[in-house]
Amino acid sequence: MKKVAIFGQVYKDADEVYVSTLINVLNKAKTDVYINKDFADSIKNTGLKFVDHLDTYDGESGLDSTFDALITLGGDGTILRAFNQIKDLNIPILGINLGRLGFLATVQKTEISKAIKEFLKGEYIVDERVMLKVTSNENGPEFTSLGYALNDLTIAKKDTNSMIGVDAYLNNEYLTTYWADGLIVSTPTGSTGYSLSCQGPVIMPNTNNFLITPVAPHNLNARPIVISDNTEIKLKVLRREDQFLASLDARVSTIDVETEIIVTKANFTAKIILLKNHTFINTLRDKLLWGYDTRNKSVNKQ
Template sequence: MVKVAVFSQFQKKKPLASLEVLLDVLKKQNIEVVVEANFYKGVTSKIKKEFATFSELDHSYDFLVSIGGDGTILRAITLVRDLNIPIVGINTGRLGFLATIQHEDIEAAIHSILEKKYSISERSLLTIESSEKNAEIESCNFALNEIAVSRKNTTSMITVETELNGEYLTSYWSDGLIISTPTGSTGYSLSCGGPVITPNASSLVLTPIAPHNLSARPLVIEDSTTITLKVSGREKKHLVSLDSRIATLSNKTTITIKKAPFTIKMIVLNNETFLDTLRKKLLWGEDKRN
């Protein structure tokens, strides 16, 4: 029997409507459904049937369905980790580069998945180590979109001393620095002027946040590169974010960032492509002259 995990962060009207459709479709196909425990606790009074719940995943699941936006998928990967469970996203958010299935397409999408009419897009991740022990980082030290350092409790800029494979690159005088995967290139990095990178490219991009040294520009590097950072500034501490998770580190802490030894598997339906998603989400070609 096929076993499916269902995850969401929201108990709002739109995600709940998609949840109800999804559960009906899965029930008709006689699929074992297990709902993430915290989400189920919030919606148990709003859905008619009882379902098993999970707090942690294991290898017994065939795939995970995320209901929400891309941020929900970023949370889902902290559950999937290195288990190689494919993820598919139902979009109830805004842009949705990762969560691409719309509400009205749920039934058709699930049928396509059960009929194996999809491909797997393997997405690289970043890992982080720091010379200062930090519980938030050590409990979940990887990110799918980006790892960023930024200022804390100050309006003053920080200096981010940066080395690539042990060789000094530069010291960014800025509000911070983003190290982004190809998946994250359409997120925070893009809004700071970084390039769009196709998901299968073996690259990372370093994008400074509001740099005051105006010659500093986003830099694309090989994803085999080891990146070492040290932050200094007027305040004694700075922030480190891993996707949407935030930790605080002391200045002069050595931060080491590199490609993770595992990937996240995203389900891509046969009628979807990254370039098609770019045109839809970023409105490329939306010009009267076209």
């Protein structure tokens, strides 16, 4: 018997049919189901009763390595929040897309029953994705953790309309000073996120790379750069204002300027459950209309 957790951030009335379908399929298969307490409470507050019989867990304190999977209900942002709970517990995530694009949440809401049955039969693969580990020396000479990110770390200006300057070093060798609105360090997974909006390239998930992308750079010769994920990246924001923003997968912290930030590869990976035909290439083609051309009708139908 499989043991799974269910996680969602915000419950909407329109999601009732999809959440109840998921729970019914799991119950019929006699799966041991736990639901995130906050998410369950938000459902109960609407007067619905279909989660009353489920056990609950409270954030990362309620998860352990005995879970076979964590099923998310939402979009890619929900999956990113879920990975922040899992960290190094090695629990794979199966994402059901109730949002929009869904590069990570690849199960569409219309295929929940089919997808869960495939999962319960073991008809899936686990795709491992590299994560960022981010530390800083803001609180003293010792570097302490700012957290982990599956998508990216973004350095951004806080209280100014002016550009910020960011010194960048690769393995302690000076690379350049970026003058821009910000700077993104992303994983291959994050290459389809904010970095893509800033003209960064798409990187296949199974490549061993990091990507550094400036945000609206002032120097026109500043371009995204792809580097090995074994590289230690050191960033230091130059003094124009007293503070800047550091965002790890949209979790934002305010950091004092001239603080050094170190970005390295985490010693664990994020694990994503992929079902049949849910490959990155299929997702890329479907979500971004990759190569779509009305002249290529036979290709577009594949």
